[in-house]
Amino acid sequence: MVLAHQPSMWDVLGEPSVRPLAGSVVRHALGHGAWVDHLPGWVQGSDAVLDVLLGDIGWRADRRQMYDREVAVPRLLRWFGPREALPHPLLADARSALDAYYAPELGEPFVSAGMCLYRDGRDSVAWHGDRVGRGSSQDTVVAIVSFGSPRALLLRPAGGGRALRFPLGHGDLLVMGGSCQRTWEHAVPKAAQAVGPRVSVQFRPRGVA
Numbered sequence: 001m002v003l004a005h006q007p008s009m010w011d012v013l014g015e016p017s018v019r020p021l022a023g024s025v026v027r028h029a030l031g032h033g034a035w036v037d038h039l040p041g042w043v044q045g046s047d048a049v050l051d052v053l054l055g056d057i058g059w060r061a062d063r064r065q066m067y068d069r070e071v072a073v074p075r076l077l078r079w080f081g082p083r084e085a086l087p088h089p090l091l092a093d094a095r096s097a098l099d100a101y102y103a104p105e106l107g108e109p110f111v112s113a114g115m116c117l118y119r120d121g122r123d124s125v126a127w128h129g130d131r132v133g134r135g136s137s138q139d140t141v142v143a144i145v146s147f148g149s150p151r152a153l154l155l156r157p158a159g160g161g162r163a164l165r166f167p168l169g170h171g172d173l174l175v176m177g178g179s180c181q182r183t184w185e186h187a188v189p190k191a192a193q194a195v196g197p198r199v200s201v202q203f204r205p206r207g208v209a
């Protein structure tokens with residue numbers, strides 16, 4: 001048998017790993033200075049990562065004010081700050097790979113990992129831009145790695161217009177960059193059909209949320 005490629009130590013051990021980004025990531029220019037990079041199947045061996053993420057990593061239910069009442073945010077949240085260890089070593093590998101690939105463009109590292117757990121198809125995130133902090137006024141990059149059941153991430157121009165749909169499956173990478181957080185909005189709508197849990201891991205630079 002001829003091996004197509006030299007297996008890495010991680011392939012041999014069956015540990016989760018990330019594929020090289022260079023030459024594989026596909027960039028979509030959205031207009032208004034925004035872009036999206038997409039790489040389905042970036043993480044190999046995602047099951048072991050999902051297992052850990054679906055465990056007790058400190059998920060919490062958030063509540064927010066909606067008009068005159070307080071409602072539960074329809075997803076669970078966990079935020080890992082710059083000095084906090086990530087719950088699976090693959091996530092640190094992923095962040096290092098993203099740092100190396102985006103450093104020339106971004107000029108700074110990814111420091112935080114925000115996580116959302118969509119328990120089933122009823123969980124969602126409404127239209128928004130990540131505009132808390134510098135994302136409201138400066139170009140930035142937010143990198144999302146998705147684990148678990150496939151869900152769609154939709155993007156539409158902030159001023160209105162047709163939505164673009166990016167399917168996000170187990171181990172897929174989607175990166176929003178340029179003016180995306182200011183000039184576009186994104187959302188993960190509820191799913192009509194029954195779907196299992198999905199965890200979204202969002203790597204962001206300092207001061208972006």
Ligand SMILES: O=C(O)CCC(=O)C(=O)O
Nearest residue numbers: 116125130144186188200
């Ligand atoms: O589920 C996702 O991948 C997107 C989550 C998101 O947009 C956010 O938390 O700001």
Ligand SMILES: [Fe+2]
Nearest residue numbers: 128129130186
């Ligand atoms: Fe977001």
